[in-house]
């Protein structure tokens with residue numbers, strides 16, 4: 088019988104009783120700076136400190152040296168007398184601090200110093216930096232000293248040491264005495280030189296100058312083309328198709344110039360820009376114009392066409408456009424860091440988890456080992472199978488006996504004796520692995536009488552997990568050789584889990600979620616939690632404003648209703664499609680490359696680019712959904728499983744009933760990684776793993792993981808509800824986003840049914856523009872409308888539906904863009920006119 092089978096919270100209570108840690112009176116230093124309330128208090132303290140110092144310093148400068156006598160007399164005067172005589176606004180303390188910072192050390196340069204505590208305090212209290220803290224600190228330190236030295240020079244040269252030495256402070260004055268001995272009046276040269284060196288290295292003055300030149304050139308170019316566009320607007324409005332070809336050649340010429348010479352001075356503009364354009368010689372076609380406002384005017388039409396021509400150019404050229412601007416933004420602000428959304432976020436600590444209780448007894452006794460060994464040898468012997476060698480490896484739940492039979496014994500014969508060996512060992516859950524892949528042996532797994540609980544704390548605190556640099560690391564459990572088994576969900580790329588009721592599925596799901604929560608910042612990862620059983624995942628509700636994603640306007644972040652599940656799955660498909668569009672625009676292959684490019688500021692947020700967090704969809708109980716909604720659930724799940732990997736959407740789907748009605752061929756084919764807890768029959772085991780064996784497991788988190796054809800037995804760690812509660816509480820009590828991550832809206836079949844009745848009067852005013860955009864690009868995608876016309880997803884989606892009613896685009900086809908029914912603008916214009924919406 089198990090000695091340490093966890094029931095409820097027993098392990099934690101025992102541990103607490105043993106160590107008294109929960110009620111310990113020792114002071115928690117970490118807590119002093121880590122709890123959100125304390126950071127607010129510290130933040131306000133630092134802000135007030137900064138304000139206090141600034142006022143004291145200013146007061147000191149205004150009252151001059153009148154407090155000097157008080158300071159000199161400190162020790163002799165009583166505090167009361169000193170206070171009465173002091174003129175500083177902040178009394179003796181203000182006078183003393185100012186005396187040191189201004190008179191003794193930095194002079195008027197010290198006025199900059201209070202900025203540091205104010206910026207730091209602001210960051211702590213409000214989680215935002217109104218100035219970059221590290222950068223500001225470096226600047227303040229440099230300029231405080233530099234101003235002090237410069238003032239020292241001024242004071243020295245003007246012979247005003249007696250009255251104004253406080254202006255430079257001690258540091259500036261002494262430095263100048265030293266410099267003066269060497270250089271006389273020329274001391275100013277190293278002082279100016281120091282400023283120059285600082286500017287070159289700290290501000291990267293040279294490249295800042297280059298990027299300024301570049302921006303200036305781009306601005307002038309943009310200004311130039313705007314004028315030309317308005318000149319040509321009318322003409323284009325009449326003959327858009329003709330002009331399009333002109334623009335193609337214009338833009339191509341431009342890019343050739345740009346690529347060859349990078350920054351090229353603008354040629355002098357002629358009196359008649361239109362003429363130049365027609366000759367295909369002008370250079371005024373910066374791709375920056377690609378972002379055009381969605382105003383229905385002659386200009387707009389032209390801009391759309393300009394944009395279209397840029398599409399025809401090579402991607403490398405488009406990158407060039409961003410290059411100059413992005414380099415300067417990168418230089419100015421550094422890399423984009425998504426975690427700064429929640430800069431004060433603290434990862435959950437390991438001590439939120441139950442203490443690991445060491446097994447009091449030896450896991451497997453010598454007698455047990457010897458007894459099993461004899462029984463195996465005897466049983467096989469009685470069937471005429473002799474063994475040349477036997478070796479045991481003790482795991483947390485089972486012991487693996489590896490045998491090497493004598494030459495000439497057929498493996499299938501041993502395999503067939505599985506039942507007999509189990510009978511003679513009088514143990515459930517014997518599994519025979521014949522042969523052990525890559526070992527040249529036959530394995531017989533025998534459950535231990537005393538099984539060991541693998542505490543989640545022991546695996547999450549494990550160095551290998553802590554240091555793992557997987558994108559989505561998950562600890563699945565311990566192997567037979569007691570090693571922790573970590574997998575990367577991003578590579579798997581999806582996981583299908585099965586297990587009869589009570590065998591540890593929910594615990595397994597919780598461990599997966601906890602692994603991810605312990606390693607990922609809320610800005611990098613979002614969960615979509617589907618829980619038709621309504622009880623299993625509710626604990627994660629507290630993470631709503633940190634880690635959860637939901638449909639706009641959905642009340643609950645954890646989805647329990649089948650209809651909403653269908654909407655959510657379809658919404659994820661839309662998210663997937665729009666992510667693919669973004670990847671395509673960015674000319675990258677996967678989410679990681681995309682985010683890296685975004686972090687380097689090479690993707691323009693104004694064009695719809697954004698940092699894309701991973702999304703993990705967790706479904707606890709697929710069976711219920713498949714029974715009630717069948718295809719409606721199966722199709723989007725299969726689509727996501729098939730395609731969503733590259734865009735960072737991963738699925739973890741669990742079911743109690745691994746029957747073919749639930750785990751259909753379509754679903755199964757798209758989930759190469761499958762995990763099975765104990766199931767009730769070998770048919771179920773075959774359905775989930777394509778092999779028997781899961782029916783032989785011993786429960787309580789004993790599981791088989793099959794990735795492609797490789798199968799390993801693992802013991803899942805144990806995490807109890809209270810641990811999950813504590814972790815979620817710890818995160819939930821911190822400052823989060825304003826709301827859950829919003830998934831794209833999906834209106835569902837019902838919403839589209841009524842579409843045919845729509846009155847043209849109800850059409851969106853931007854509909855004709857959108858139609859032209861779609862036809863120009865020959866791409867029926869909602870995200871195109873969204874990005875180019877800068878519209879929200881809902882409005883863009885509605886416009887797309889109306890375009891379908893109008894017959895401009897075909898019906899929704901899933902991941903692909905809709906068909907565009909017109910191939911040129913003239914046909915479209917005619918159609919719009921006939922329909923009365925031009």
Ligand SMILES: Nc1ncnc2c1ncn2[C@@H]1O[C@H](COP(=O)(O)OP(=O)(O)OP(=O)(O)O)[C@@H](O)[C@H]1O
Nearest residue numbers: 587588589590591592593594595787788803804805
């Ligand atoms: N990894 C584990 N280590 C130790 N005990 C475990 C482990 N996993 C589960 N158990 C034990 O088994 C019990 C049932 O586990 P769990 O709730 O995860 O089962 P389930 O498969 O989700 O069941 P259901 O489908 O009915 O929700 C737990 O309360 C716990 O006592």
